[in-house]
Amino acid sequence: MLQTGSSVSTRESIHSAAARLFRSRGYSRTTVRQIAAEAGTDPALVIRHFKSKELLFLETMHLTLDDEPLLDVPLERLGERLAELLLDLGGSASGVFLALVHGSNEPHIHDRLRDTHEHLFVEPLRRRLTGPDADVRARMAAAVAGGLLYALWVAGDQGLLRMDRTELVSRYGTLLQDVLTPRAPRTS
Amino acid sequence: MLQTGSSVSTRESIHSAAARLFRSRGYSRTTVRQIAAEAGTDPALVIRHFKSKELLFLETMHLTLDDEPLLDVPLERLGERLAELLLDLGGSASGVFLALVHGSNEPHIHDRLRDTHEHLFVEPLRRRLTGPDADVRARMAAAVAGGLLYALWVAGDQGLLRMDRTELVSRYGTLLQDVLTPRAPRTS
DNA sequence: GGCCGGAGTCAACATTGTTGACCGAACTTC
DNA sequence: GAAGTTCGGTCAACAATGTTGACTCCGGCC
Numbered sequence A, B: 001m002l003q004t005g006s007s008v009s010t011r012e013s014i015h016s017a018a019a020r021l022f023r024s025r026g027y028s029r030t031t032v033r034q035i036a037a038e039a040g041t042d043p044a045l046v047i048r049h050f051k052s053k054e055l056l057f058l059e060t061m062h063l064t065l066d067d068e069p070l071l072d073v074p075l076e077r078l079g080e081r082l083a084e085l086l087l088d089l090g091g092s093a094s095g096v097f098l099a100l101v102h103g104s105n106e107p108h109i110h111d112r113l114r115d116t117h118e119h120l121f122v123e124p125l126r127r128r129l130t131g132p133d134a135d136v137r138a139r140m141a142a143a144v145a146g147g148l149l150y151a152l153w154v155a156g157d158q159g160l161l162r163m164d165r166t167e168l169v170s171r172y173g174t175l176l177q178d179v180l181t182p183r184a185p186r187t188s
Numbered sequence C: 001g002g003c004c005g006g007a008g009t010c011a012a013c014a015t016t017g018t019t020g021a022c023c024g025a026a027c028t029t030c
Numbered sequence D: 001g002a003a004g005t006t007c008g009g010t011c012a013a014c015a016a017t018g019t020t021g022a023c024t025c026c027g028g029c030c
Helices: A002-025 A032-039 A043-050 A053-060 A068-072 A075-088 A091-103 A107-128 A134-154 A165-180 B002-025 B032-039 B043-050 B053-060 B068-072 B075-088 B091-103 B107-128 B134-154 B165-180
Strands: none
Touching: A002 A032, A002 A043, A002 A053, A002 A091, A032 A043, A043 A053, A053 A107, A068 A075, A068 A107, A075 A107, A075 A134, A075 A165, A091 A107, A091 A134, A091 B091, A107 A134, A134 A165, A134 B134, A134 B165, A165 B134, A165 B165, B002 B032, B002 B043, B002 B053, B002 B091, B032 B043, B043 B053, B053 B107, B068 B075, B068 B107, B075 B107, B075 B134, B075 B165, B091 B107, B091 B134, B107 B134, B134 B165
């Protein structure tokens, strides 16, 4: 049983090394040989365990959101709560998101990003909404939420990055709130 | 003068072939040899003319927005007009945007994307706004605008993609309008 | 004891971006 | 007009990449 034990542990080493490298350097800039070196094993073994670099990427790059905070909060505070969650999504989560966005030139990674967008943003929001256009509002709010991550992490808008966090939460939160639970149209 | 003539034309061939391929297949999935083949020349010549694949990419992938429509329209219609522009930005422009987003794992391409975001969205909007928080509002509107492109093209939200265009323009337009020229805060 | 299956190692493959050596033609200089 | 220089073009090669196959080794099973 020593062999399977070794197998499991090296497989785990490869997994965590790959996760770390993919998160910090992205898909195209991390090589199989780097992963193997950091896991203390051979490049061929990396492929043997995970079939291909792309499958290893898909196996390691999962992005989930703890959506309980979105279910707890009263509906009229949902926007602000979502903004908070997005801005707290720092560190490793932003690395995964960026890796998915950058890698989504690859068809399978693009599929993964689409699913992630759906599960991470659209579904939790739609669950809280009612009315005939609930789906549309959830998707628009998801687009706005993704826009914040895009501006901060993909485009790297320095003006937003340097903003005071609580002010950004407040402003972007009310903006999201207006999508989720629209006010009456303007009179003027 | 035959040589320089040939040089200019092959350089032009390389340029247009590269632009087409980068737009349709992205940065990582187009090879220098593909570009050379489509331009009817040699891979070495591609590098000789443009120093590297990355510089060739930066030379070809420019994204500009005709911002006159944003300057003409009255301020209270700016949001809707911007939404129209974004959704009309189809075909080749979306290819360039996607190529920049996908390629922005590369530092120089990331710089280009940041500049593009600034020139394409932030600056034209800020020029129309006044008040102490004009810059913040412009950047938030730019984030929301980018969010639409992100949701449609990067994440590929099928629900939004299948929506009626005029309804999407109307809804996302009023949303943008609320960022650009905010209404008074909710009373409740 | 002999066999098997699976983990590990090593060398190789095709493909990638990139470089250097060479070739030929045109323009410059005497 | 001849020699030389410059510049576009071609070819072969390089290192690095993902991936594969052959081979070794070792623990468990008949």
